[in-house]
Amino acid sequence: MVLRFADGRAFATGACPYLDWFSPERRETARIFISVSIGESQTQAMVDTGGVYFVCDPEVAELLDLDTPSLGNATLLIRGDRCEGSLHRHTVSIVAELGESFEQEVTLFVPRLAYGQEWHLPSILGLQGCLEFLRFAVDPATNTFYFGRLD
Amino acid sequence: MGALELAAEAGDERAFIQAARQIDWLERSAADFSRAVHLALKAGAHLLARNLAAEGARLHPEHSELQKMDRVLAPPRIVCTHVPPDPSVRANAEWLRTHAAGHRGRWVALKNGMLVASAPNARELKEQLPGVQGILLTRIA
Numbered sequence: 001m002v003l004r005f006a007d008g009r010a011f012a013t014g015a016c017p018y019l020d021w022f023s024p025e026r027r028e029t030a031r032i033f034i035s036v037s038i039g040e041s042q043t044q045a046m047v048d049t050g051g052v053y054f055v056c057d058p059e060v061a062e063l064l065d066l067d068t069p070s071l072g073n074a075t076l077l078i079r080g081d082r083c084e085g086s087l088h089r090h091t092v093s094i095v096a097e098l099g100e101s102f103e104q105e106v107t108l109f110v111p112r113l114a115y116g117q118e119w120h121l122p123s124i125l126g127l128q129g130c131l132e133f134l135r136f137a138v139d140p141a142t143n144t145f146y147f148g149r150l151d
Numbered sequence: 152m153g154a155l156e157l158a159a160e161a162g163d164e165r166a167f168i169q170a171a172r173q174i175d176w177l178e179r180s181a182a183d184f185s186r187a188v189h190l191a192l193k194a195g196a197h198l199l200a201r202n203l204a205a206e207g208a209r210l211h212p213e214h215s216e217l218q219k220m221d222r223v224l225a226p227p228r229i230v231c232t233h234v235p236p237d238p239s240v241r242a243n244a245e246w247l248r249t250h251a252a253g254h255r256g257r258w259v260a261l262k263n264g265m266l267v268a269s270a271p272n273a274r275e276l277k278e279q280l281p282g283v284q285g286i287l288l289t290r291i292a
Contacts, residue, residue, distance in 0.1 A: 014236070017244040023255070023292040035240050041283035042240075044247075052197045057290065059258070059273035063283065071223050075193040077162055087192075089223045096236040103231035107224055122292070128197050133227055149229055 002099040012146035014096030035095040039064040051126030053107040061110040085111040106130045159190035167194035181214035239263045243287045254291045261287040
């Protein structure tokens with residue numbers, strides 16, 4: 001166990017390092033970027049407790065060859081902007097450095113870009129549909145993200 | 152449904168929820184549920200979208216689209232526990248801390264804290280790799 005309640009029950013069973021920026025030079029507002037496993041590979045995703053679903057960078061989604069149930073077209077508000085895309089169900093896990101992790105089936109949104117349009121956001125781990133049943137805690141002194149599942 | 156359409160068009164979650172409360176959903180068709188789920192997503196009413204999908208799927212078990220909506224929008228579900236740790240996650244994070252500035256605007260593939268490949272987009276990156284298993288693929292903004 002990585003973190004425990006006072007009575008000994010597990011709070012977090014896994015821990016991983018996080019980066020607090022998306023761009024190494026711009027040094028924008030601090031964020032939390034952690035590694036997630038999706039399909040066979042891993043990618044970086046931003047924790048956003050005000051967001052919904054796992055918003056998957058369209059280029060990452062292209063690599064995944066998504067063959068999962070999809071709702072077809074959907075419109076979402078992402079960070080204030082309307083975004084067209086498709087909703088899927090897919091397995092995602094946070095990559096633990098210490099302890100252990102678990103795989104979750106989550107709701108995944110893949111933005112659909114117009115020809116020539118670029119995606120300027122990272123992949124995003126939102127609350128509803130993705131992180132909502134995880135316990136998590138952050139130690140900014142060591143840039144450590146702790147996580148665990150509900151009992 | 153007209154009030155739902157207006158609230159969705161305005162992106163007004165609160166108005167959408169209020170309009171949805173005025174509807175007797177037990178009397179509604181599967182097509183109405185399906186339309187309402189799409190409108191709820193458009194309005195940003197994600198919890199209501201989930202609940203409408205679940206209720207629609209329960210009331211209309213023969214409607215494949217509602218069954219799919221219910222599955223896709225359902226709460227997260229744990230499918231595998233005790234996934235072992237991957238110590239390379241720290242090495243990859245250290246590589247990004249140290250070297251990312253020199254690769255801005257590119258996609259990189261990292262394994263055990265080492266740069267395996269770099270490309271202007273994810274597709275070209277994948278083409279350089281024999282496989283992607285256990286490899287971190289990320290864009291550096």
